[in-house]
Amino acid sequence: SAAAAADPAAGAAVKAADRAHVFHSWSAQGLIDPPAIAGAEGSYFWDYDGNRYLDFSSQLVNTNIGHQHPKVVAAIQEQAAKLCTLAPGFAVDVRSEAARLIAERTPGDLDKIFFTNGGAEAVENAVRMARLHTGRPKVLSAYRSYHGATAAAINLTGDPRRWPSDTASAGVVHFWGPFRYRSPFHAENEAQECERALAHLDQTIAFEGPQTIAAIVLETVPGTAGIMVPPAGYLAGVREICDRHGIVFILDEVMAGFGRTGRWFAAEHFGVTPDLLTFAKGVNSGYVPLGGVAISAEIAATFDQRPYPGGLTYSGHPLACASAVATINAMAEERIVENADRIGETVIGPALREIAGRHPSVGEVRGMGVFWAVELVKDQETREPLVPYNASGAANAPMGEFAAACKRAGLWPFVNMNRTHVVPPCTVTEAEAKEGLAALDDALTAADAHTTGA
Ligand code: PLP
Numbered sequence: 001s002a003a004a005a006a007d008p009a010a011g012a013a014v015k016a017a018d019r020a021h022v023f024h025s026w027s028a029q030g031l032i033d034p035p036a037i038a039g040a041e042g043s044y045f046w047d048y049d050g051n052r053y054l055d056f057s058s059q060l061v062n063t064n065i066g067h068q069h070p071k072v073v074a075a076i077q078e079q080a081a082k083l084c085t086l087a088p089g090f091a092v093d094v095r096s097e098a099a100r101l102i103a104e105r106t107p108g109d110l111d112k113i114f115f116t117n118g119g120a121e122a123v124e125n126a127v128r129m130a131r132l133h134t135g136r137p138k139v140l141s142a143y144r145s146y147h148g149a150t151a152a153a154i155n156l157t158g159d160p161r162r163w164p165s166d167t168a169s170a171g172v173v174h175f176w177g178p179f180r181y182r183s184p185f186h187a188e189n190e191a192q193e194c195e196r197a198l199a200h201l202d203q204t205i206a207f208e209g210p211q212t213i214a215a216i217v218l219e220t221v222p223g224t225a226g227i228m229v230p231p232a233g234y235l236a237g238v239r240e241i242c243d244r245h246g247i248v249f250i251l252d253e254v255m256a257g258f259g260r261t262g263r264w265f266a267a268e269h270f271g272v273t274p275d276l277l278t279f280a281k282g283v284n285s286g287y288v289p290l291g292g293v294a295i296s297a298e299i300a301a302t303f304d305q306r307p308y309p310g311g312l313t314y315s316g317h318p319l320a321c322a323s324a325v326a327t328i329n330a331m332a333e334e335r336i337v338e339n340a341d342r343i344g345e346t347v348i349g350p351a352l353r354e355i356a357g358r359h360p361s362v363g364e365v366r367g368m369g370v371f372w373a374v375e376l377v378k379d380q381e382t383r384e385p386l387v388p389y390n391a392s393g394a395a396n397a398p399m400g401e402f403a404a405a406c407k408r409a410g411l412w413p414f415v416n417m418n419r420t421h422v423v424p425p426c427t428v429t430e431a432e433a434k435e436g437l438a439a440l441d442d443a444l445t446a447a448d449a450h451t452t453g454a
Helices: 008-021 070-082 093-105 119-134 151-156 160-168 190-208 234-245 297-302 318-333 336-358 393-408 430-448
Strands: 037-041 044-047 052-055 110-116 138-142 172-175 213-219 248-252 276-279 291-296 362-368 371-379 414-416 419-422
Touching (some): 052 430, 070 318, 093 291, 093 318, 110 119, 119 138, 119 151, 119 248, 119 276, 119 291, 119 297, 138 190, 151 160, 151 172, 172 190, 190 213, 190 234, 213 234, 234 248, 291 297, 336 362, 336 371, 336 430, 371 430, 393 419, 393 430
Parallel strands (some): 138 172, 138 213, 248 276
Antiparallel strands (some): 037 044, 044 052, 110 291, 276 291, 362 371, 371 419, 414 419
8 A cells, every 4th residue: 555645744734733723632732742644544554754654553453444444435435425414213224234233243142232432432321221220339340441531431440540530430349350460369370360350359249249239341351451361261250240149241342342352252252241242443443433332132121111311412323334334244255353363373473472582571472363462571570560550751761762663663553551562453464464573573672671681
């Protein structure tokens, strides 16, 4: 994919307008310099200065189908010409078809779809459904998690971004999920980690009062917090605990769903069916904002004769649904989920393990599909993170140097605290994956300089 000819003057104008009027997410507005991007195709995007980047971030782990997939672009254009918008109270062909295609792929009897505009709204509504279904107030979620930036979603989130809004966290209780590399359970193996994490959850529930708990919310594979694949048996254990106490099990697959882990949904890896499953991102690769909740027959029946008190003007937006239909069909026709699985198993996983063996800055690599984390440490023995937890700004210089080295080599990395996540589109080719991994390998030399081994 050839980038358009360089036009630095146009890029400078875009940047100036951005600086004047755009207020950016999660940022000190005066300290950022957002790059101006001119275009994108497949696994690449490019700026106005003639730099082309291999996108190992998938734009916040989102463009599973790659940039500008022609079938999805055409479907949006066709839908725009036909019917741009209609209130959620009507039956619309693309809305019905998107719901059918999603329900067909979700596990078990999650056969009703409530559409939202993104992931956080999906989490908000899943929690509301669980509270109304059970008549109970509390929701349990894990430390080391991300569930979105709106009121309920940010309070469920188990990372420092929750702290400023903590006064609103009534009714949310956090617990530790399994994560052997930094285990609070001091487990010696995966089986012990699993057993101790389940015992800890059991105890948390006993002390909170099971009859007060509406739901347990977990990311199937926690993503933003570090792509921590749960040990075999953990999610089945949580399912059993939920069943024992009549607690609604919510799996958040906003990031892990729609091919990212090499399955349509990550829950398939673990043979688990939740009562509610939240999705967004990969459902249509974010071409038009879309998310939703897949609802079990039992919870859906709660609202058969009594209204569900929730809704959004743009719920099931025709442009978003048309792009979801085209995305899901293209992913099936082009075997894109299978590609993610194969590239993860045969290219990314083996390469990262080999890279880990050569760099003193790599503490652990873990993942599945096109969903991998490289955890950078100061010291492999103590596992001290390369930058402190909750690092920001100047304190994060080592990761900044690593990211800059990637970008100089034409690779756009995903960086969060002391980790880089290898999360290219599910469509990434073997050659592209190898090109990106080679650049990442070189850039890790910048991180090695900050280790005790240097
Ligand atoms: N849940 C998970 C697991 C996520 O990864 C995210 C976003 O990264 C969200 C929820 C929030 O989604 P959104 O940013 O679309 O509101």
